[in-house]
Amino acid sequence: MTTTIQKIFEILELNKWTVSTAESCTGGLIGAAFTDIAGSSNYYYGGVIAYDNSIKKALIDVPSETLDKYGAVSNQTALAMVNGVRNRTGTDCAISTTGIAGPGGGTEIKPVGLVYIGITVRDNVKTFKFEFNGSREEIRRQTVAKALECLLETLSAQM
Numbered sequence: 001m002t003t004t005i006q007k008i009f010e011i012l013e014l015n016k017w018t019v020s021t022a023e024s025c026t027g028g029l030i031g032a033a034f035t036d037i038a039g040s041s042n043y044y045y046g047g048v049i050a051y052d053n054s055i056k057k058a059l060i061d062v063p064s065e066t067l068d069k070y071g072a073v074s075n076q077t078a079l080a081m082v083n084g085v086r087n088r089t090g091t092d093c094a095i096s097t098t099g100i101a102g103p104g105g106g107t108e109i110k111p112v113g114l115v116y117i118g119i120t121v122r123d124n125v126k127t128f129k130f131e132f133n134g135s136r137e138e139i140r141r142q143t144v145a146k147a148l149e150c151l152l153e154t155l156s157a158q159m
Helices: 001-013 029-035 053-060 066-070 075-089 135-157
Strands: 019-022 044-048 093-099 114-121 123-131
Touching: 001 066, 001 135, 019 029, 019 075, 029 044, 044 053, 044 075, 053 066, 053 075, 053 093, 066 075, 075 093, 075 114, 075 123, 114 135, 123 135
Parallel strands: 019 044, 019 093
Antiparallel strands: 093 114, 114 123
């Protein structure tokens, strides 16, 4: 994971870009991964751990209608989260995560391990859907790794 973050930081430095995070199911693990690297303050502005819907609405402007219609774990919410945190922080890039890490909380339609990741790099906004397996910790770690990988791929495509 460190190598992925170092590659991300190299691209951010080259373009003089910054990044922020909006995390639900990962609970700040992406922000922690960024800040584990010395010099991260040059690129990483910060993030919001928006675990409860009230925080999603108040701090990163996720519309109530989105949460009511699609739920907290949805493509639409991941999109609103990533746009909201980028707008609030003024960064060039952002990552959002929302999902069901378990062991409870899953349904037939939205099972444990379902995760949506939002990525924005400048005007390029994408969302990704994944279904991970394992324990709560394993699902959260897989989400962090995949979110960083998605950001790196999106950044690389901008080069």
